Amino acid sequence: DAGITQSPRYKITETGRQVTLMCHQTWSHSYMFWYRQDLGHGLRLIYYSAAADITDKGEVPDGYVVSRSKTENFPLTLESATRSQTSVYFCASRGTGMNTEAFFGQGTRLTVV
Amino acid sequence: QKEVEQDPGPLSVPEGAIVSLNCTYSNSAFQYFMWYRQYSRKGPELLMYTYSSGNKEDGRFTAQVDKSSKYISLFIRDSQPSDSATYLCAMSLPYGNNRLAFGKGNQVVVIP
Known part of the structure; x- marks a missing residue:
């Protein structure tokens, strides 16, 4: 199915x-x-990527790492989770035109205990 | 000063009322203006899109952009319970990294 998918939908970690x-x-x-x-x-940008192997920091990048070895995948890693990283995380993708729609995934609800 | 300001207060209206939402922004270079709708526990979805100044109408929804005042609005006429959602304004530049700058969102509840 065409679209953007996130996994997992829910995660509890220590x-x-x-x-x-x-x-x-x-x-x-x-x-x-x-x-x-x-x-x-609201929605705060953590990291973004313009193409495979090109990533850059957004508004709140501290504590997060990203990679993009393939165009279709963009994993986000919390290297050492903290309670302040409890949040709902959304991934989005957008074409190259400035007037194109950004499509969002369903979100991952992360709880750090 | 944040790039995009949207008073995040919730809004409750009776069914059939007009809902009025707005955002202000500081970067005069923004050219593309959008409204996203987000239902509970879902990702945002594009509702309306406007380029530069002017109005755009789509059914019960009207988006307005006033670049001289750096102010955008969304109006929902004849509101329905199915319009209950969070509405986020977003905007982007005509160049650069293609990112969207979002407002904080308004939670709208339409009461039957």
Whole structure:
């Protein structure tokens, strides 16, 4: 099925553990993004990627690592999870045109205990 | 000052009322303006898209952009319970990394 999928949908982890959130899109969109959504803050950009092997920091990158070895995948890793990283994480993809729609995944609800 | 300001207060309206939402922004270079709708426990989905200044209408929804005031609006006429969702404004530049800058969102509840 065409689209953008995130996994897992829900995750509970302990402080200090490494966690990887997966994102896969089937459109071959060049741009991919990771956002976190928290009450009172809205959607905040963590990292983005313009193409395979090209990534850059967004607004709140500390504590996160990304990679993009293939166009369709953009995993987000929390190297040592902290309680402040409890959030809902959204992956999005967008084509190269500036007027193109950004498509979002269903989100991953991460709880760090 | 954040790039995009959207008063995140919730809004409850009776069915059939007009819902009015707005955002202001600071970067005059923004050219593409969007409204996303997000249902509970779902990802945001594009609702309306406008390029530069002007109005755009799609059924019960109207998006307005006033670039001189750096102000965008979304109006929902004859609101329905199915319109209950969070509405986020977003905007992007005509160049650069293709990222979207989002407002904080407004939770709208339409009461039957």
